[in-house]
Amino acid sequence: MRYIIPILILLLLGACQADTATEADVIPTDLVGKRAYLKEKKAEFRELTRTIDKLESEINELSPPSEKAKKLVTTTNIDLKDFKRFVEVQGVVESDDIVSVTSEVGGRIIVYRVKEGQYVKKGQLLAKVDLEQIDKQEAELSKSLELAVELYERQSRLWKQNIGSEIQYLQAKNNKERIEKTMETMRFQKRKANVYAPISGVVDKEFLKLGDLAAPGMPIVQIINTKKVKVVANVPESYLGKVKSGEKVTIKFPALDQTTTARVSQLGRTINPANRTFEVEVELPNKSGVLKPNLLSLMLINDFSTTNSVVIPIDLVQQEVSGKQFVYTVVEDPDGPVAKKTYVEIGESYEGEVVITNGLTGSETLITKGARNLSDGEFLEISAKTQPQMTDSNSKLTNR
Numbered sequence: 001m002r003y004i005i006p007i008l009i010l011l012l013l014g015a016c017q018a019d020t021a022t023e024a025d026v027i028p029t030d031l032v033g034k035r036a037y038l039k040e041k042k043a044e045f046r047e048l049t050r051t052i053d054k055l056e057s058e059i060n061e062l063s064p065p066s067e068k069a070k071k072l073v074t075t076t077n078i079d080l081k082d083f084k085r086f087v088e089v090q091g092v093v094e095s096d097d098i099v100s101v102t103s104e105v106g107g108r109i110i111v112y113r114v115k116e117g118q119y120v121k122k123g124q125l126l127a128k129v130d131l132e133q134i135d136k137q138e139a140e141l142s143k144s145l146e147l148a149v150e151l152y153e154r155q156s157r158l159w160k161q162n163i164g165s166e167i168q169y170l171q172a173k174n175n176k177e178r179i180e181k182t183m184e185t186m187r188f189q190k191r192k193a194n195v196y197a198p199i200s201g202v203v204d205k206e207f208l209k210l211g212d213l214a215a216p217g218m219p220i221v222q223i224i225n226t227k228k229v230k231v232v233a234n235v236p237e238s239y240l241g242k243v244k245s246g247e248k249v250t251i252k253f254p255a256l257d258q259t260t261t262a263r264v265s266q267l268g269r270t271i272n273p274a275n276r277t278f279e280v281e282v283e284l285p286n287k288s289g290v291l292k293p294n295l296l297s298l299m300l301i302n303d304f305s306t307t308n309s310v311v312i313p314i315d316l317v318q319q320e321v322s323g324k325q326f327v328y329t330v331v332e333d334p335d336g337p338v339a340k341k342t343y344v345e346i347g348e349s350y351e352g353e354v355v356i357t358n359g360l361t362g363s364e365t366l367i368t369k370g371a372r373n374l375s376d377g378e379f380l381e382i383s384a385k386t387q388p389q390m391t392d393s394n395s396k397l398t399n400r
Contacts, residue, residue, distance in 0.1 A: 045321075046321060046322065049321060053375075053376065056375055056376075056377070057376065057377050060377045060378070061377075069379070070336070070379045070380055070381040071339070071370060071373065071374060071378055071379070071380055071381065072370060072380075072381050072383050073339075073367050073368075073369060073370035073371065073374070073380050073381070073382060073383065074367070074368045074369035074370060074382070074383055075330055075365050075366060075367050075368060075382055076365070076366050076368050077365055077366070078310060078312065078360060078362050078363070078364050078365070078366050079362060080308045080309060080310060080362045081308070081309070081311055082305070082306070082307045082308070082309070083304075083305070083306050083307075083309050083311045083348070083350075083353070083355050084302050084304070084305045084350070085302070085303060085304040085305075085348050085349075085350035086250070086300040086301060086302055086303065086350065087239065087300070087301050087303050088298050088299070088300055089233045089234070089235050089236075089280075089298070089299045089300075089301060090233065090296065090297070090298060090299075091231045091232055091233030091234075091251075091280075091296075091297045091298070091299045092231070092232060092233075092293075092294055092295065092296060092297065093229050093230070093231055093284075093291050093292060093293055093294065093295040093297060094229065094230055094231075094232050094293055094294075095224055095225065095226050095228075095229050095230075095293045096228075096230070097199055097201060097223075097224065097225035097226075097228075098204075098222065098223075098224045098225075098293070099198050099199050099201075099222070099223050099224075100207075100219035100221075100222050101126060101195060101197065101198065101219065101220050101221050101222070101223060102195075102214075102216070102217050102218060102219050102220060103127070103129050103192070103195050103214045103215075103216065103218070103220060104192045104216055105129060105131065105189055105192045105193065105216060106129070106213070106214060106215045106216050107129035107130045107131050107193065107213070107214060108129065108130045108211065108212070108213050108214070109127050109128070109129060109130070109208060109209070109210055109211060109212050109213075109214055109220070110128055110129070110130040110210075110211075111125075111127055111128035111210075112126075112127050112209065112210035113125060113126060113127065114126050114127070114203050114206075114221060115203065115206070116203050116204070116205065116206050117202060117203060118202070118203045119200075119201070119202050119203075120197045120200065120201065120202075120203060120223065121197065121200045122197055122198065122199050122200045123196050123197060124196065124197045125194055125195070125196055126195050126196060126197055126220070126221060127194075127195040127214075127220055127221075128193055128194050128195065129192075129193045129195065129214050130193070131189065131190055131193045141179055141182055141183050141186065142183070144179055145176070145179045145180065145183060148172070148175045148176040148179050149176055151172045151175070151176075152172040152173055152175070152176040154172075155168055155169045155172040155173075156169065156172075156173075195220060197223060198223070199223055199225055200225060201223040201224050201225035201226075202223065202224055202225070202226070203221050203222070203223055204221075204222045204223065204224040205221065205222040206220075206221050207219045207220055207221060207222070208220045208221075224293065226286050226289050226291065226292070226293065227285070227286055227287055227289070228283065228284075228285060228286060229283075229284055229286045229291050229293070230265065230281050230282060230283045230284065231251055231262075231281070231282045231284060231297050231299060232279055232280070232281050233279070233280050233282075233297075233299040234272065234275065234277035234278070234279060234280075235277055235278055235279075235280050235299075235301065236276065236277055237271050237276045237277060237278060239301060239303055240278060242301065242302075242303045243264065243267065243280055243301055244264065244267075245264050245265070245266065245267050246263050246264060247263065247264055247302075248261050248262070248263055249261070249262065249263075249264060249280075249282060249299055249300060249301055249302075250299075250300040251282060251284070251297055251298070251299055251300075252297065252298040252300065253291070253295060253296075253297050253298075254296065254297075254298065255295065255296060256290065256295075260284070262282045262283065262284055263282070264280055264281070264282055265281050265282055265283040266279075266280075266281040267279070267280060267281075268280070280299065280301075282299065304348050304350075306347075306348075306355060309355050309356075310355065310356040310360045310361070310362045311353050311354070311355055311356070312327070312353070312354060312356060312360075312366060313352055313353060313354075313368075314346075314349050314352055314353060314354040315352070316366065316367075316368060316371060317344065317346060317354060318371070318372070324343055325343065325344055325345070325346060326341050326342055326343045326344060327342050327344055327359075327360070327366060327367075327371070328340065328341060328342070328366075328367040328371045328374050329342045329360075329364040329365060329366055329367065330364075330365040330366075330367060330380065330382070333379070335379065336379055336380070337379070337380045337382060338377055338378065338379055338380065339367060339374045339375070339376065339377065339378045339379075339380055340376065340377075341376035342359055342360065342364070343359055344356050344358065344359030344360055345357045345358035345359055367380075
């Protein structure tokens with residue numbers, strides 16, 4: 001049988017060479033004619049392919065057992081298993097606890113007790129701003145307050161003796177109280193000279209140094225707390241109904257070669273009109289501090305799942321010229337195992353595996369190695385049988 005196909009091909013080539021001159025004369029020269037001529041030849045080729053397959057099948061049936069050569073193949077059993085497909089979305093690590101520490105009053109920094117990379121606790125003194133000008137203003141007001149108090153007390157005694165006017169008494173009282181309020185404001189401002197840490201964390205950046213002039217609202221240092229971070233990814237809106245708060249997702253960090261699983265903590269409430277995506281947040285513990293803000297990550301979201309399905313390697317699925325897809329399975333014959341061309345319909349695929357929706361039941365024996373060079377009905381010599389994977393398609397993701 002191995003010589004049949006080459007002989008047929010040689011006969012075809014000889015026929016083609018014999019008719020080259022004739023065909024060259026009849027090939028149309030216009031576009032429409034060429035297209036019609038090509039369609040006609042393709043139909044002839046398909047008919048010839050069917051004839052060859054039929055002849056091979058008939059010759060195999062008529063050939064004596066001694067002439068039936070066997071092809072060496074490897075097989076595996078098909079088992080029903082769960083299948084999951086994932087979509088990879090790029091995300092970044094973020095931290096909610098990033099605070100720029102500022103002074104509420106302006107002045108030169110005279111005390112500076114931190115450095116970059118230092119861990120600080122909430123309420124710890126970080127810096128102190130020089131408020132010498134306020135000290136001098138407070139001293140001036142103190143003298144003015146002494147005079148205002150003296151004038152008020154005297155005017156009060158005169159008013160009790162019905163000496164002087166009520167207006168003079170009220171003016172003295174108002175002047176004293178106004179200066180006291182101003183003094184109270186200055187004392188409050190003096191307390192703002194001390195700059196404390198609003199959160200516990202690590203000093204990530206230093207914006208000012210000892211001796212620099214600080215202005216209200218100008219950052220002095222930046223504190224970051226990375227013990228708890230989150231991965232934020234922008235997911236296309238087409239997956240809006242497939243991502244739910246609380247479900248597990250797989251997070252991969254390529255730079256660290258690490259993979260972990262966590263639950264979705266929050267979904268974005270709006271769609272970004274610029275790129276038609278919504279945010280998905282996943283909170284992660286980070287006690288070791290290895291996850292840094294802005295670290296690149298990949299979020300794997302399960303967008304398709306099926307259970308008890310026939311799942312096979314996608315490279316075992318072959319395609320005919322007509323477009324039909326098929327695999328080779330093993331059937332038993334009185335003379336030994338035989339290859340059977342089994343037509344299949346495929347469904348979703350992921351990472352080299354595909355779901356067979358029609359054509360296989362899961363009880364067949366599938367030919368793996370050697371399937372590309374087989375013909376329907378060809379006798380087989382099975383060299384080895386591989387064991388099918390017993391885990392579902394999600395295991396290769398979570399165990400990496």
